[in-house]
Amino acid sequence: MLEQLLIFTRGGLILWTCKEIGNALKGSPIDTLIRSCLLEERSGAASFNYDAPGAAYTLKWTFHNDLGLVFVAVYQRILHLLYVDDLLAMVRREFAEMYDPKRTVYREFDGTFKQLKMEAEARAEELKKSKPVGKPASNGKRQGYGQKGGYDGGNKNRSEGGLANDGGDGDGEGRKMENGYANGNHVGVKDSKMNAVVKGKENTSSNNGAFDVNKLQKLRSKGGKKTDTVDNKVPKVETKKKITKKNRVWDDKPPPTKLDFTQTVDGNGNGNGNGNDNVHDVAEVHGESMMDIEEVVSSESESEDDEEVEKESKLDAKKKGWFSSMFQSIAGKANLDKADLEPALKALKDRLMTKNVAEEIAEKLCESVSASLEGKKxxxxxxxxxxxxxxxxxxxxxxxxxxxxxxxxxxxxxxKEQNKPYVVVFVGVNGVGKSTNLAKVAYWLLQHKVSVMMAACDTFRSGAVEQLRTHARRLQIPIFEKGYEKDPAIVAKEAIQEAARNGSDVVLVDTAGRMQDNEPLMRALSKLVNLNNPDLVLFVGEALVGNDAVDQLSKFNQKLADLSTSPSPRLIDGILLTKFDTIDDKVGAALSMVYVSGAPVMFVGCGQSYTDLKKLNVKSIVKTLLA
Known part of the structure; x- marks a missing residue:
């Protein structure tokens, strides 16, 4: 049974809804569809599943792009209604004939909808009855043989899409097929190019491009002669004189003070006074963080890419002729169809993939754009x-x-007004730079007069605590640590309690790097997040990855949801993209990550120093992706 059918404009004005369906929807499936699918450019999908307590709905939709209308049907997922697509198409056609932009109420459409619904249901029933039911083969043949894609039961004729069985021709030799396979008969020697022995003799000819070692050895045995053309290509190496090793000179002088960046640290990670003269105020040493510097992007409107124009004109010329294409661009086309959009969308998809956008994401984006343009004038x-x-x-x-x-x-x-610290947890796979970029975020917060404390919750990787301790010493901020082989969830909880006692404004929690398929470490991460309920969960990912970004983020979110004990699990809230300065124009990982998770890119790491952290410039990324 259909739960609801809704017609509304792209601006959000509801024009008509089915009144004969009195069941109230549980939850908010329409709002979720708009937020999670239509506004996130996932409208090219076939359907959307919505789960609510006590109900599970499937939503299907269609657009009238020329009029700016959206048609949405909602039904129980367990029903699998076959007539919904047909019904939406008919409702779209009939409602477009009576639509007036000045009207907001269409009560007379109720009767039309009842008739359309009856027609769609009857058509679906007829289609279900007329659908042939497959019967198992009863002639002794194996199922799938004697049909397309299989063998023809030993007949001489080759079945369509399958392998040939032409039978032997009396000489014991079979035929080698175009696809590289042979039939059941013996393949003769003359047809086999992989034999190493032909008629009892070893194949030593060099026609196949192999290097003749025996010939080279014979020529090398003749002294004073050049061996082969291969030897002529090798540059002559002069004999080097024997280099005698020099005696090591031991210098007891201490290294220059300007190269000594170390500092004696106690067990708490704080300096003990030795070498403190080399550590000055952070702002004086490193300068202003790039987070507070607005990046200026040229707003000049650029002309369309010449190559794209030339490619599109060639495609149009081949399809409809030069005059037809020129007339269409001047007079305008009545309605765009899928065939008109395919060449341009294919070119855009290829361009996005060259910019490191995952293939799956590029394809879904093109489908969504196609759905938003079909039927538009x-x-x-x-x-x-x-x-x-x-x-x-x-x-x-x-x-x-x-x-x-x-x-x-x-x-x-x-x-801070609620007398509790703001907790940020950094998560991600191995080697992406979580600890380094955590220090960059700490530096940016320090510039805004915010007191920060680090929590060393990476108790798995050797040297992780020492690395974070070094950053804390250089930034002159406290660090909470308990060493290795401790439960990171308990360490984070104690760090938050310590920050509340000391009056720290922010706690930055460093976690161990883990692959998305590592079940024990993912379970430990879920425990840390669920136990401490941080204010922000930041996923640290590399800008170098392409398709792997989709797998990483989707599995991190899935594990956090599956392993959570709360009815509303905490997922990834934001993304920190590292190594952004190494990718040139391959900025597609940012798009892939945001598309998969729905979380924004909050920070972008673009260098090695503490100031090299900036915001993601959306206009710059879009310009680069489409350049």
């Missing part, structure tokens, strides 16, 4: 490629723009 003096590119640009901006504002400084002061 092409404006005069406008090319299809420019229309598609503009739609893709809007889609990328919507994806990369955070759905909710996360202002750490504002949230820190709000937590």
């Amino acid at each position: 092409l404006a005069s003096f406008t090319r299809v490629s420019s229309t598609v590119q503009a739609a893709m640009e809007e889609a990328l901006v919507r994806i990369l723009t955070p759905r909710r504002s996360i202002d750490i400084l504002r949230d820190v002061h709000a937590a």
Whole structure:
């Protein structure tokens, strides 16, 4: 049974809803669809599943892009209604005929909808009855043989899509097929190119490109002669004179003080006074953090890419002719269809993939853009490629723009008013730079007069505590540590309690790097997050990864959800993208990560010093992706 059918504009104005369906929906499936699917450029998907306490819905939708209308059908997932797609298409067609932008109420559509629903149900029943039911083979043949894609039961004719069985021709030799396979008969020697022995003699000819070692050895045995053409290509190496090893000179002088960056540290990670003269105020040593410097992106409108214009014009010329293509761009097209969009979308997909966007994400984006443009009228003096590119640009901006504002400084002061520290947990796979970028975030917070404490909860990797201790010493901030082989969840809890006693504003929790498939470490991470309920869970990922970013983020979120004991599990809240200065224009990992998780990129690491941390510039990323 259909639970609800809703018609609304892209601006959010509800025009009509089915009144004969009196069941109230549990939860908010329509709102979730808009937030999680339509606004996140996932409208190219076939359906959307919504789970609520006591109900599980499937939502399907279609658009009328020329009128800016959205049609959504909601039904119980267990029912598997077959007529929904047909019903949506008919409702879309009938409602478009009576739609008026000035009207907001369409009560007369109730009767039309009842008739359309009856027709769709009857058509689905007829289709179900007329559908043939497959019967098992009863002629003694194996199922799948004698059909397409299989063998023909020993007949001489080759079945379609399968392997040939032409039978032997009396000489004991079979035929080698085009796909590299042979039939059941013996394959003759003349057809086999992989034999090492032909007619009892070893194949020593050099026609196959192999290097003749015996010939080289014979030529080398002749002294004073050049061996082969291969030897002529090798540069002559002159005999070097024997170098005598020099005696080591031991210098008892201490190294220069300017190279001594170390500092004697006690068990708590604090300096004991030795070497403190070399550590000055952090702001004086490193300068201003790039987080507080606004990056300026050129706002000049650039002309369309020449190669794209040329490629699109060639495609249009081949398809409809030069005059037809030119007339279409001048007069405008009645409605865009899928065939018009495919060439431009394919070019955009290839371009996104060259910028390190995961293939799955690029394909879904193109499907979503296609769904938003099908049926839309092409404006005069406008090319299809420019229309598609503009739609893709809007889609990328919507994806990369955070759905909710996360202002750490504002949230820190709000937590301070409640007399509790603001807790940030850094998670991620091995070797992405969690500890280093944690120190960069600490440096940025220090510049805003926020007191910070580090928590060394990476009790798994050797040297992790010492690494974080070094950062704490250089930044002159306290660190809470308990050594190795301790429960990181308990260490984080004690660190938060210590910060509350000492009056620290922020606790930055460093965790061990773990692969997304490591079950014990993922379980430990879930325990840390559930026990301490941090204010922010930051996933630290590399900008170098492409398809792997999708797997990492999706599995981290999945594990945090599956292993959580709370009905509303904590997932990843934000992303810190490291090594951003090493990728040139391959910025697609940022798009892939945001698309998969829905979490914004809050920080971007772009160097080795503490100041090399900045915000993600959405306009710059979109410009680079589409360049």
